[in-house]
């Protein structure tokens with residue numbers, strides 16, 4: 001097991017202005033102290049509440065937005081904060097499928113041109129072969145070659161999302177951040193694309209950072225899953241362990257909110273109570289403490305350590321007392 | 333009482349090669365206070381169908397036949413001015429693509445406030461206060477501060493919630509939500525679903541919810557319509573769809589659903605082949621080329637929606653399976 005990317009203490013802050021005239025300055029602490037290795041050939045998924053920093057993590061790892069702190073080691077060099085010239089040769093390896101496909105497709109380029117561009121740019125095929133490549137890419141994502149002549153606005157939401165996936169695959173990358181890449185697809189097309197991603201992984205040893213809110217899909221495709229809360233990792237574990245025995249109180253709440261495809265399923269599952277706190281002013285200590293059913297005094301003042309409590313199972317929580325054991329009795 | 337009744341709706345795309353039919357005779361109805369879920373393969377015409385109701389079809393795409401009666405008026409016949417009044421105050425609309433429908437150079441709170449001033453004739457100050465309340469209602473943390481954010485400063489899910497707040501702003505009689513929760517995590521999703529269900533009960537609001545998320549819709553819809561290639565292939569109460577999916581496409585769709593209980597890391601079943609493109613529909617049943625139950629008769633005539641024997645409310649457009657259950 002070799003690490004493709006070694007991420008240490010990665011952080012991202014956004015300076016913003018508040019007030020009707022932008023007179024107040026504030027800092028959004030979108031990501032703090034993200035430390036993990038991404039193993040070659042694995043699928044690592046990130047889940048967590050909307051706004052908790054998943055997309056920011058993806059951008060910061062790829063240096064699409066300059067991290068505020070920390071390092072990302074790829075092929076022996078730290079790429080965090082490299083300028084765009086230095087990044088260019090690495091871009092082909094490190095791809096992303098953005099959450100909002102509309103904003104990334106050039107409205108004046110046909111789909112065929114959009115797919116040919118990276119192939120040409122990185123010199124991945126002789127000119128004569130490019131149309132065949134484009135056809136193949138479209139077919140891979142379940143679209144007919146006729147779409148090559150269409151413009152992005154002529155596509156449905158799911159079709160645009162598939163073009164964005166095809167565009168990332170066009171570069172034959174080693175690593176892809178898939179940011180909610182299949183969220184607008186019906187389940188059958190979703191299955192087709194997940195199968196394609198799994199096939200490519202087996203064939204070429206591709207590595208994925210998969211950001212998704214559909215936990216059934218996440219469980220299905222992930223080797224490991226990281227759970228984020230308000231800019232920090234709360235738990236990181238092999239997928240099987242995480243779904244079988246979630247340890248962090250937030251992970252437990254998240255899993256219990258998963259809807260079941262059954263109209264008779266009870267509707268009043270455990271809901272997280274309390275205000276969703278804001279990264280403009282995150283709570284002290286454990287950022288989950290205002291909503292945590294187990295919080296004790298220590299949780300308000302000290303940030304819980306990132307500890308390995310089981311095989312490759314990491315948790316940041318004062319209540320997890322030791323390997324695999326949890327102090328579920330709660331407040332002392 | 334029926335609030336919306338769509339009958340025989342057809343929509344055509346003007347192509348250089350001639351018109352291509354994309355919605356091919358859709359029949360749908362929604363009663364007051366009902367919530368209808370619409371599911372179907374990507375590209376089957378869900379968004380265009382809903383946009384035709386509020387006069388927002390893109391250039392070169394037109395509703396060419398049928399009716400859409402809403403409170404007695406045919407929406408397809410209203411003038412642009414009349415439609416503008418319907419939008420927002422009578423029919424709230426949440427678009428699929430939040431970045432394309434939020435104005436990037438207007439702060440999100442101001443966008444909501446503008447809609448309130450326009451639709452409800454509120455004063456600017458009152459509208460601003462109400463906008464902050466709406467942001468809180470959809471679960472945006474620190475809503476007073478976030479009201480001053482530019483759209484690009486929000487996460488994908490927050491932008492979606494801003495859209496939801498705008499859709500609800502005018503207290504509409506009917507809310508049309510096109511994939512409104514694709515970027516929301518399950519806890520916020522549950523919160524939005526609770527909110528919409530509560531508004532539906534309290535204000536007798538009808539809801540049309542387009543989604544591919546079958547688990548979500550199971551807990552929200554009273555009835556589900558399954559679309560395939562611009563036609564309704566099955567229309568039934570939500571329990572019937574999950575207990576007795578009948579149309580071969582519906583069965584295949586439910587069969588592709590990954591669940592938390594199933595085995596992990598295996599290939600998921602998907603439906604082989606691709607749906608027909610607009611203008612290139614095969615003769616007869618549009619699902620025939622991909623269907624596991626196909627008979628020679630399937631390509632002869634387009635199947636009509638028919639009630640299942642013993643269940644008037646469960647309608648299916650497939651003579652082959654209907655014969656099987658008879």
Ligand SMILES: Nc1ncnc2c1ncn2[C@@H]1O[C@H](COP(=O)(O)OP(=O)(O)OP(=O)(O)O)[C@@H](O)[C@H]1O
Pocket residue numbers: 153154155156157158159184186345354372373374375376377378379380381390391393428609610
């Ligand atoms: N502006 C346009 N010009 C030409 N064709 C279009 C346009 N908009 C949509 N289409 C085509 O019409 C068909 C129906 O599109 P629509 O957006 O209604 O699909 P949908 O069911 O909402 O799909 P999705 O689930 O992917 O959002 C698609 O095949 C799409 O390619």
Ligand SMILES: Nc1ncnc2c1ncn2[C@@H]1O[C@H](COP(=O)(O)OP(=O)(O)OP(=O)(O)O)[C@@H](O)[C@H]1O
Pocket residue numbers: 014015016028029030049050051052053054055056057099279484485486487488489490515516517
């Ligand atoms: N350009 C920006 N300027 C200021 N704040 C930003 C910017 N981009 C993101 N943020 C803030 O950073 C936080 C994390 O955002 P991010 O997009 O990473 O969340 P996410 O986990 O991907 O959420 P979602 O699931 O909703 O997509 C949010 O509070 C967001 O408002």
Ligand code: SF4
Pocket residue numbers: 248249250286287288289290292293294295296299304316317318319320
């Ligand atoms: S550290 Fe404390 S507040 Fe945080 S999750 Fe654990 S028990 Fe809850």
Ligand SMILES: [Mg+2]
Pocket residue numbers: 054055056099179487488489
């Ligand atoms: Mg995101």
Ligand SMILES: [Mg+2]
Pocket residue numbers: 156157158378379380428510
């Ligand atoms: Mg759509």
